[in-house]
Amino acid sequence: MTLLKLFAAFMRVGVLTFGGGYAMIPILEREVIDRNGWATHEELMDYYAVGQCTPGIIAVNTGTFVGYKVAGVAGSVVATVGVVLPSFLIITVIAGIIQNFADIPAVKSAFAGIRVCVCVLIFNSVIKLWKSAIKDKAALVLCLAVFALSIFFDISPIIFVVLCGAAGILLTRLGVRGK
Amino acid sequence: MKLLLTLFFEFFKTGLFSSGGGMATLPFRYDMGERHPDWFTPAQLADMIAVSESTPGPIGVNMATYVGFRTAGVLGGLFATIGLITPSVIVVLLIARALKEFRSNPYVDAAFYGLRPCSIGLIAAAGLLVVRIALFHWDALGGGAGWWKYFFNWKALILAAVLLVFTRGVKATKKLHPIVFILASAAAGVVFSF
Known part of the structure; x- marks a missing residue:
C-alpha cells in the first residue's frame, strides 16, 4: 500500500514538473510533506541539496532518497520508476509523431x-x-580552461569531470579556494 | 541486442558522471553523437533539447528516452532511460545511510567546488555547437568572394536577439516558462520560413 502511494505520488511529480530542477520543489513539497508526511521540510531540502551533489538527475536522486526513507530499497526503486515513467511515455509518443512529420x-x-x-x-x-558557482579566481580559471579545451580538443567529458573533481580537492587543500 | 546494451552503457556513463541537473547531460549527448554519428545529428540533438524542455518530466530523462527512441525504437528508449537512472539509484542508496556525513564531508565539498565550474564549461562548449548550426551557415566559411553574406543566418540572429531581450531584459516576460518562447520561435520559423 505504501509502495503504491509512493509510486502515485512520484508519478504526479513527474507529470507536473516542467523542466526539472527548482521547478520541482513546490510539487515535491506538496506530495512528500503536506499530503503524506513522509519527510520534514528540512529533510526534503537536505535530500534536494545532496541530490544536486551526487551524480545523475536531481529528480531521480531526490525520489530515491524519499523512497528509501519510507520503504527501504523497494521504496526507492518504486519512487524512481514513478518519477521517470511519465517522461518515458510522453516522450516515446512525441518522438514517434515527430519522426513521421519531420x-x-x-x-x-x-x-x-x-x-x-x-x-x-x-x-x-x-x-x-x-x-x-563562479565565486573566485580559481573557479573562473577552471571553468574557462574546461570550456576552451573541450572546444579545441576531442576529449571525453568524463576526463574533465574526474580531473576537475581532483582539482577541487587540490585547490581547497592548497588554500586557493575563496581568493 | 548489442545496440540496446551500448545505449544502456552510454547512458549509464552519463548518469554516473554528470551532475547539477538540467542541461548537465548535454555535453555527454554531444560526445555520444560524435562517437556514434549514425545515432543523431547535432541539429536533431538541438530539436531533442527543445522537446525535452517543452514536455513534463526531468530534462535529462526526457533526453535519454528521446535519444534511445530515435536510435532503437521503444526498447531503445527504455534501455537508455534505465541506464541513465541506475547509477543515481545505486549512489543514493549507498549514501542514504550516512547522509549527514556525506554532506559535511570536506572532500565531497571540495570535489564539488571543482565540479561546478567544470559542468558550466562543458555546457557552454556544447551550447556553442548548437549556436553554430542554428545561427550560422558554417559550411560557407571562407568559401569564395562574399562568403560572409551567407555565413550569417540573419533571420536566426535577429530572432536570437529578440529572444534575449524577452528572456533577460523585459520584466513581464522574463519569468515565463521556456515552452512559451519555444512555441513563439517555432511560429517565427514557419512565418519567416527559416
Missing part, C-alpha cells in the same frame, strides 16, 4: 526557429549557473 517543410522551418530558442535557453542557464 520531412514536412513547415515542420523543418519550425524546428529551425526552435533551435535558435534552444541557443538562448542554454545561454541563459549557463549565466544562471555561472552566477551561483
Whole structure:
C-alpha cells in the first residue's frame, strides 16, 4: 500500500514538473510533506541539496532518497520508476509523431526557429549557473580552461569531470579556494 | 541486442558522471553523437533539447528516452532511460545511510567546488555547437568572394536577439516558462520560413 502511494505520488511529480530542477520543489513539497508526511521540510531540502551533489538527475536522486526513507530499497526503486515513467511515455509518443512529420517543410522551418530558442535557453542557464558557482579566481580559471579545451580538443567529458573533481580537492587543500 | 546494451552503457556513463541537473547531460549527448554519428545529428540533438524542455518530466530523462527512441525504437528508449537512472539509484542508496556525513564531508565539498565550474564549461562548449548550426551557415566559411553574406543566418540572429531581450531584459516576460518562447520561435520559423 505504501509502495503504491509512493509510486502515485512520484508519478504526479513527474507529470507536473516542467523542466526539472527548482521547478520541482513546490510539487515535491506538496506530495512528500503536506499530503503524506513522509519527510520534514528540512529533510526534503537536505535530500534536494545532496541530490544536486551526487551524480545523475536531481529528480531521480531526490525520489530515491524519499523512497528509501519510507520503504527501504523497494521504496526507492518504486519512487524512481514513478518519477521517470511519465517522461518515458510522453516522450516515446512525441518522438514517434515527430519522426513521421519531420520531412514536412513547415515542420523543418519550425524546428529551425526552435533551435535558435534552444541557443538562448542554454545561454541563459549557463549565466544562471555561472552566477551561483563562479565565486573566485580559481573557479573562473577552471571553468574557462574546461570550456576552451573541450572546444579545441576531442576529449571525453568524463576526463574533465574526474580531473576537475581532483582539482577541487587540490585547490581547497592548497588554500586557493575563496581568493 | 548489442545496440540496446551500448545505449544502456552510454547512458549509464552519463548518469554516473554528470551532475547539477538540467542541461548537465548535454555535453555527454554531444560526445555520444560524435562517437556514434549514425545515432543523431547535432541539429536533431538541438530539436531533442527543445522537446525535452517543452514536455513534463526531468530534462535529462526526457533526453535519454528521446535519444534511445530515435536510435532503437521503444526498447531503445527504455534501455537508455534505465541506464541513465541506475547509477543515481545505486549512489543514493549507498549514501542514504550516512547522509549527514556525506554532506559535511570536506572532500565531497571540495570535489564539488571543482565540479561546478567544470559542468558550466562543458555546457557552454556544447551550447556553442548548437549556436553554430542554428545561427550560422558554417559550411560557407571562407568559401569564395562574399562568403560572409551567407555565413550569417540573419533571420536566426535577429530572432536570437529578440529572444534575449524577452528572456533577460523585459520584466513581464522574463519569468515565463521556456515552452512559451519555444512555441513563439517555432511560429517565427514557419512565418519567416527559416
